[in-house]
Amino acid sequence: MHTAAEKKIISLLHDREFTVGRRSSCDQVVAHSAVSSIHFTIYTVKFDDSSAPLVYCWDRSRNGTFHNRRIIGHDRRILLSDGDELEIRHACSFEFHQQRAGPWTAGDPTLDEDRPHIKDYEISSRALGHGTFGRVLLATERKSGRQVACKIIDTRGNSIRMIKAKTEIAILQRLRHPNVVSVYDGLVIRNRIYILEDLITGGDLFSYLSDGENMSSIPEAEALLITFQILKALEYLHRNNVIHRDLKLDNILRVSQHPGARVVLIDFGISKYVRDGARRMTTVVGTPEYAAPEVGFAGLAPAAGTQRKFAKTEKSGYDKKCDLWSLGVILHILLSGISPFYDVSQNSKRMALKAVSGKLDLSNQYWKDISPAAKSLVRRLLCVDPETRYSVEECFEHSWIANQLSVLESIYQEKIVAGWQPPPDEQHRLSLADSQSADGDGGLV
Numbered sequence: 001m002h003t004a005a006e007k008k009i010i011s012l013l014h015d016r017e018f019t020v021g022r023r024s025s026c027d028q029v030v031a032h033s034a035v036s037s038i039h040f041t042i043y044t045v046k047f048d049d050s051s052a053p054l055v056y057c058w059d060r061s062r063n064g065t066f067h068n069r070r071i072i073g074h075d076r077r078i079l080l081s082d083g084d085e086l087e088i089r090h091a092c093s094f095e096f097h098q099q100r101a102g103p104w105t106a107g108d109p110t111l112d113e114d115r116p117h118i119k120d121y122e123i124s125s126r127a128l129g130h131g132t133f134g135r136v137l138l139a140t141e142r143k144s145g146r147q148v149a150c151k152i153i154d155t156r157g158n159s160i161r162m163i164k165a166k167t168e169i170a171i172l173q174r175l176r177h178p179n180v181v182s183v184y185d186g187l188v189i190r191n192r193i194y195i196l197e198d199l200i201t202g203g204d205l206f207s208y209l210s211d212g213e214n215m216s217s218i219p220e221a222e223a224l225l226i227t228f229q230i231l232k233a234l235e236y237l238h239r240n241n242v243i244h245r246d247l248k249l250d251n252i253l254r255v256s257q258h259p260g261a262r263v264v265l266i267d268f269g270i271s272k273y274v275r276d277g278a279r280r281m282t283t284v285v286g287t288p289e290y291a292a293p294e295v296g297f298a299g300l301a302p303a304a305g306t307q308r309k310f311a312k313t314e315k316s317g318y319d320k321k322c323d324l325w326s327l328g329v330i331l332h333i334l335l336s337g338i339s340p341f342y343d344v345s346q347n348s349k350r351m352a353l354k355a356v357s358g359k360l361d362l363s364n365q366y367w368k369d370i371s372p373a374a375k376s377l378v379r380r381l382l383c384v385d386p387e388t389r390y391s392v393e394e395c396f397e398h399s400w401i402a403n404q405l406s407v408l409e410s411i412y413q414e415k416i417v418a419g420w421q422p423p424p425d426e427q428h429r430l431s432l433a434d435s436q437s438a439d440g441d442g443g444l445v
């Protein structure tokens, strides 16, 4: 980054925040009355080792920080691209440059073909992440200049994928909750589905906990705040008859990099709307490391290296309690840094058999500083029998949560979700009238 006036070059380190403001402790001090004590912060989020780090500017000022001549807005964050300008009006400006492998604006024939059909949004080639079914790119809403995330799912004639993507949009369009990603629009262009959703600017929990080859734990109080928010999301989803079915660290994003950040559930690609009184689900879906025993991975033929399987479980099926098991795995990792059923071979069946055994070791060195109440909730969630496994309501009544409930509620309302806006009710939403279920679990929505 360099300031326009002095042409001074400032190097940013990806593992360190960089602050600009009037206060003497800022990394770049700007002694000017138009500048707030901390005016803005630059921080970096890494998705994986092969992707270029994402560099964000967090506007913390009273008077505003301008990004390419458009105000960012107090407490809002913007993703920076090479050549972007940041300005503190009447005081100074900065130009941002990022070295990375490969250009962001490289020709992308697929995208170039579709771009003219996506009138309301400008889709960049800037990758925010990628998953099994596609990639997620940065996009900008033309009317407002708001940055959004654009998930592109290439279905290439695969009708199951097409239906799953439509399911994701259909479910998300009905949901409005601060801990569930907001979807603004969904478009089908030829074989591709574009889902435009809120840009979540703090990275995912997996990257947050990743420590080289291993995972690290976080303080119990922080794990409590994250668990409380996931429970809020699950309470809302389950009341609305939606089961996520793929809860894992990678699918929980943070709005900022600070310990009390709002967390947001994403990736509803295999989630399920269950009508009241509907039969239990029988399709084996999800991620084996996080999947409840009753989901049925243990009954599948071993498939080394295969992360997902779609098949019928022979047992009596499963219900929303599968999400609570996954929360148990997440909580286990948050508190200890250990994934309880992970197997280095990544063999789905082996991981599932470990889960079915129900064996937990919460007395080793990784748990020595963890309170008995926290351990007790882990056990209640990782109960092999779904009947005795805690529901969302029981979790809220468990002492680890209940003893802190009023504090948690006030932090949640006053700090975490204050300022959150539900997505607008826009007209042009994807029509799903012709959608049909492909996984045999009944209708989509």
Ligand SMILES: Nc1ncnc2c1ncn2[C@@H]1O[C@H](COP(=O)(O)OP(=O)(O)OP(=O)(O)O)[C@@H](O)[C@H]1O
Residues within 6 Å of the ligand: 047, 128, 129, 130, 131, 132, 133, 134, 135, 136, 149, 151, 181, 197, 198, 199, 200, 201, 203, 204, 250, 251, 253, 266, 267, 268, 269
């Ligand atoms: N709304 C968003 N804001 C910012 N980054 C996002 C957003 N949605 C997704 N990402 C990034 O893209 C990655 C992949 O997204 P997502 O999990 O939705 O894709 P997927 O193809 O369904 O993945 P999976 O393999 O888990 O099924 C996420 O881990 C995250 O890093």
